[in-house]
Amino acid sequence: MSLLEIEKLSLKIGSQSVLKDIDLSIAPGEVLGLVGESGSGKSMTALAVMRLTPDYAQMKGRITFNGIDILGATEPQMCALRGDDIGMVFQEPMTALNPVKTIGEQVAEGIRWHTRASRAEAEERARKILDRVGLPEQKFALSRYPHELSGGQRQRVAIAIACALKPKLLIADEPTTALDVVLQAQILDLLKELVSESKMSLLFISHDLAVVTEMADRITILRQGAVMESGDTARTLSEATHPYTRQLALASTHVPARVRPHGDETGTENLLDVANVTRDYPGTRRSLFSRSEPVRAVDNVSLTMKPGASVALVGRSGCGKSTLARMILALDTPTSGAIKFRGMDIAGRSEAELRRPRRNMQVVFQDPYGSFDPRHTVERLVAEPLHLLERRPDRKERRDMVARALHEVGLNRSDMEKYPHEFSGGQRQRLSIARAIITRPKLVVADEPVSALDVSIRAQILDLFAELNQKLGVAYLFITHDLTVARAITDDVLVMHEGRIVERGKTSDVLSHPASEAAQALVSAAPDLHRAIARRLQEQG
Amino acid sequence: MTAYLLKRLLIGAATLVVASVVVFLMLEVVPGDPARVMLGMNASEAQVELLRDQMGLNQPLIVRYLDWARGLLSLDFGKSYTYSVPVIDLVKERFVVSFPLAIIALALSTLIAIPIGLFAAARRGRAGDTAAMAVAQIGVAMPNFWFALLLVYVFAVWLRLVPAGGFPGWGAGAWPALKALVLPAVALALPQAAILARVTRAALVEVLGEDYIRTARAKGMPMRAVMWRHALRNALIPVLTIMGLQFAFLLAGTIIIENVFYLPGLGRLVFQAITQRDLIVVESVVMLLVAAVIVVNLLVDLSYALVDPRLRTRQ
Numbered sequence: 001m002s003l004l005e006i007e008k009l010s011l012k013i014g015s016q017s018v019l020k021d022i023d024l025s026i027a028p029g030e031v032l033g034l035v036g037e038s039g040s041g042k043s044m045t046a047l048a049v050m051r052l053t054p055d056y057a058q059m060k061g062r063i064t065f066n067g068i069d070i071l072g073a074t075e076p077q078m079c080a081l082r083g084d085d086i087g088m089v090f091q092e093p094m095t096a097l098n099p100v101k102t103i104g105e106q107v108a109e110g111i112r113w114h115t116r117a118s119r120a121e122a123e124e125r126a127r128k129i130l131d132r133v134g135l136p137e138q139k140f141a142l143s144r145y146p147h148e149l150s151g152g153q154r155q156r157v158a159i160a161i162a163c164a165l166k167p168k169l170l171i172a173d174e175p176t177t178a179l180d181v182v183l184q185a186q187i188l189d190l191l192k193e194l195v196s197e198s199k200m201s202l203l204f205i206s207h208d209l210a211v212v213t214e215m216a217d218r219i220t221i222l223r224q225g226a227v228m229e230s231g232d233t234a235r236t237l238s239e240a241t242h243p244y245t246r247q248l249a250l251a252s253t254h255v256p257a258r259v260r261p262h263g264d265e266t267g268t269e270n271l272l273d274v275a276n277v278t279r280d281y282p283g284t285r286r287s288l289f290s291r292s293e294p295v296r297a298v299d300n301v302s303l304t305m306k307p308g309a310s311v312a313l314v315g316r317s318g319c320g321k322s323t324l325a326r327m328i329l330a331l332d333t334p335t336s337g338a339i340k341f342r343g344m345d346i347a348g349r350s351e352a353e354l355r356r357p358r359r360n361m362q363v364v365f366q367d368p369y370g371s372f373d374p375r376h377t378v379e380r381l382v383a384e385p386l387h388l389l390e391r392r393p394d395r396k397e398r399r400d401m402v403a404r405a406l407h408e409v410g411l412n413r414s415d416m417e418k419y420p421h422e423f424s425g426g427q428r429q430r431l432s433i434a435r436a437i438i439t440r441p442k443l444v445v446a447d448e449p450v451s452a453l454d455v456s457i458r459a460q461i462l463d464l465f466a467e468l469n470q471k472l473g474v475a476y477l478f479i480t481h482d483l484t485v486a487r488a489i490t491d492d493v494l495v496m497h498e499g500r501i502v503e504r505g506k507t508s509d510v511l512s513h514p515a516s517e518a519a520q521a522l523v524s525a526a527p528d529l530h531r532a533i534a535r536r537l538q539e540q541g
Numbered sequence: 542m543t544a545y546l547l548k549r550l551l552i553g554a555a556t557l558v559v560a561s562v563v564v565f566l567m568l569e570v571v572p573g574d575p576a577r578v579m580l581g582m583n584a585s586e587a588q589v590e591l592l593r594d595q596m597g598l599n600q601p602l603i604v605r606y607l608d609w610a611r612g613l614l615s616l617d618f619g620k621s622y623t624y625s626v627p628v629i630d631l632v633k634e635r636f637v638v639s640f641p642l643a644i645i646a647l648a649l650s651t652l653i654a655i656p657i658g659l660f661a662a663a664r665r666g667r668a669g670d671t672a673a674m675a676v677a678q679i680g681v682a683m684p685n686f687w688f689a690l691l692l693v694y695v696f697a698v699w700l701r702l703v704p705a706g707g708f709p710g711w712g713a714g715a716w717p718a719l720k721a722l723v724l725p726a727v728a729l730a731l732p733q734a735a736i737l738a739r740v741t742r743a744a745l746v747e748v749l750g751e752d753y754i755r756t757a758r759a760k761g762m763p764m765r766a767v768m769w770r771h772a773l774r775n776a777l778i779p780v781l782t783i784m785g786l787q788f789a790f791l792l793a794g795t796i797i798i799e800n801v802f803y804l805p806g807l808g809r810l811v812f813q814a815i816t817q818r819d820l821i822v823v824e825s826v827v828m829l830l831v832a833a834v835i836v837v838n839l840l841v842d843l844s845y846a847l848v849d850p851r852l853r854t855r856q
Binding site for chain 2: 050052075076079080081082083084087088090092095096097098099100101106109110113114145147158161162
């Protein structure tokens with residue numbers, strides 16, 4: 001008998017149908033992977049099981065958990081289930097914990113609520129589970145606050161909250177999406193251990209096929225609120241009989257076709273020269289009278305880029321890669337060292353002096369939703385960097401330039417009059433690329449440009465990057481913790497760790513034979529769909 | 542934390558100095574010679590000049606400012622022109638009326654506003670929310686003196702529960718004195734409570750959309766417990782800010798309300814002193830009110846750190 005059984009679940013918000021006749025079931029002790037792209041209804045399905053859907057959502061169908069009819073249960077009955085028999089871990093560890101309460105209070109709270117234990121007993125149990133999730137007492141006392149913890153540590157606290165009472169079912173909604181690959185591997189291992197230790201069932205939600213393959217016994221694929229395919233993970237993915245499953249699997253391992261790699265023409269002058277750059281930030285002061293110890297974000301980094309080169313800067317979160325990128329873009333000044341862009345020293349220059357280099361270097365950010373002013377038209381947004389040009393284009397020229405940039409990224413001239421909200425996530429990332437290339441820059445710095453995108457859209461954007469590299473000869477510096485991105489479109493790779501570049505070389509060489517410990521950690525932690533399927537098939541014999 | 546405290550104290554002190562200069566200069570440019578006002582219309586030019594000398598009014602501006610400021614620091618505010626008694630005595634007498642009034646009004650407005658904010662936020666978009674916010678809107682729009690007159694009409698004239706005005710003094714016992722303060726306090730508190738309730742609701746609604754509220758719900762806590770234990774404390778910062786700002790309006794309100802209810806408080810004192818050109822009293826009371834506002838806002842700044850642990854470690 002299954003622990004959780006969802007039959008013909010439909011959910012509507014207003015007139016919009018979010019879920020359509022969803023069927024899925026989880027047996028006791030089983031791990032079910034729920035896969036789909038953004039907006040496919042994965043999270044809504046999970047919230048429906050907890051009955052934490054928005055007030056105005058209307059549900060039809062049947063959800064049975066451990067013999068209890070969830071949709072028919074009263075609110076007090078649901079409160080008794082939540083946190084006790086069903087635990088849930090969410091995607092965003094940075095905001096999932098209450099900032100004004102200690103981690104001890106937050107873990108003990110659910111224990112006290114459900115078991116009526118005394119404060120002391122609850123805190124003792126909280127201590128045990130925090131130890132279990134890898135937060136030992138010496139460093140992580142119950143009296144610590146969430147802001148004193150890193151993202152990975154906060155996710156461990158969230159897991160401790162969800163697993164404190166050994167629920168029968170654990171729901172993990174994209175629990176590692178916001179973490180870097182090394183942390184992701186650690187958290188996934190922890191989840192696996194906890195699930196097998198307490199014989200929990202796990203509903204594991206992710207957009208990442210490779211991660212799901214590592215975790216799940218069975219898999220259910222959602223698309224636009226409906227179940228596409230359901231079955232044994234390894235078999236479903238290796239056979240990929242359903243067209244949508246095949247499309248997803250292909251997209252997640254997509255490598256853009258690149259005619260010839262740029263940047264190996266020796267003899268040409270360097271586009272970018274970074275020499276012994278260091279950046280210190282003032283640290284927190286221990287007391288009023290002692291000087292603070294500076295924090296070294298970037299430590300004596302040197303690198304060069306040839307025109308048209310495509311270079312990946314990879315490393316774990318907090319390794320200093322974004323700080324380095326900000327200095328290259330002249331948005332931040334190095335504490336020491338020199339940065340030369342096309343032969344000109346850009347560190348410490350005035351904004352007027354930076355106009356020329358700025359025209360030749362542009363940036364694409366991670367979040368296509370946050371990087372546009374929602375009240376500006378596309379024409380205005382894409383035309384923004386044009387003020388850097390020597391001669392201001394008149395209105396007609398400006399429109400032509402915007403139209404050309406839009407065309408180059410696969411959008412239409414008619415899109416010029418629209419506003420950002422009229423575009424999907426992938427289209428918005430195209431807009432930010434259009435904005436970046438409109439001044440014909442020599443260098444584009446892209447900070448995690450595809451990590452907020454779905455796999456199929458991500459494949460398209462990677463293709464676009466590769467194509468523009470060929471067509472316009474623009475050089476790329478890709479900042480990423482995702483090695484598949486690095487592998488897909490870069491020739492050279494720099495591995496950064498704790499502010500230093502610890503390894504560099506041809507992307508294919510470094511990623512297949514990493515020499516440094518940091519690179520090895522990244523490579524072995526990176527989820528890989530083929531490897532994961534092969535391992536599963538092997539285990540099953 | 543110590544650095545934060547020191548910085549706040551310094552800013553407070555600097556504000557006080559600037560305010561004292563402004564208050565002093567402002568009353569310098571007000572027309573009317575206090576010496577002439579004290580001596581009456583029939584005094585001779587020589588008499589006025591003599592009194593001006595005695596009062597130190599003929600000394601240079603900077604000397605008079607420094608004298609006055611030194612006096613303020615040692616709580617020696619000088620002598621009232623009209624009453625010929627030390628200002629400090631007048632202020633003490635009136636302070637015991639105005640201070641309890643302000644505290645009761647502040648407590649009352651908080652006690653009314655926060656539950657209404659919680660009530661409305663828990664039912665956001667539904668009938669209860671709409672009704673509560675409509676009432677609050679009326680509260681915001683209604684002038685407090687008019688509301689005070691309504692209160693007097695209903696509770697003093699019609700129901701005869703409390704006196705319509707005046708103050709028996711604390712010597713007459715705590716109960717009669719408090720009874721005399723009830724209506725003025727309510728009149729002061731309700732418009733403030735209306736604003737505070739709207740702010741509380743807005744802050745709570747925003748907090749309720751946060752991820753950690755969902756985490757708390759997923760622990761199995763009912764909405765009501767989540768509201769009290771998780772949402773309210775996070776929503777407090779904007780509420781405290783508004784409370785600090787409102788305190789100044791509360792003091793300004795007492796000037797009107799004390800006049801409506803014939804309460805011998807600081808507000809009434811300052812009002813009378815202005816009409817009588819008793820500049821030294823005006824200056825002293827205004828400085829006292831400025832100091833009160835600064836102290837309250839200092840307390841608000843410190844309470845941020847109590848509410849939010851992230852502010853304790855930050856500079």
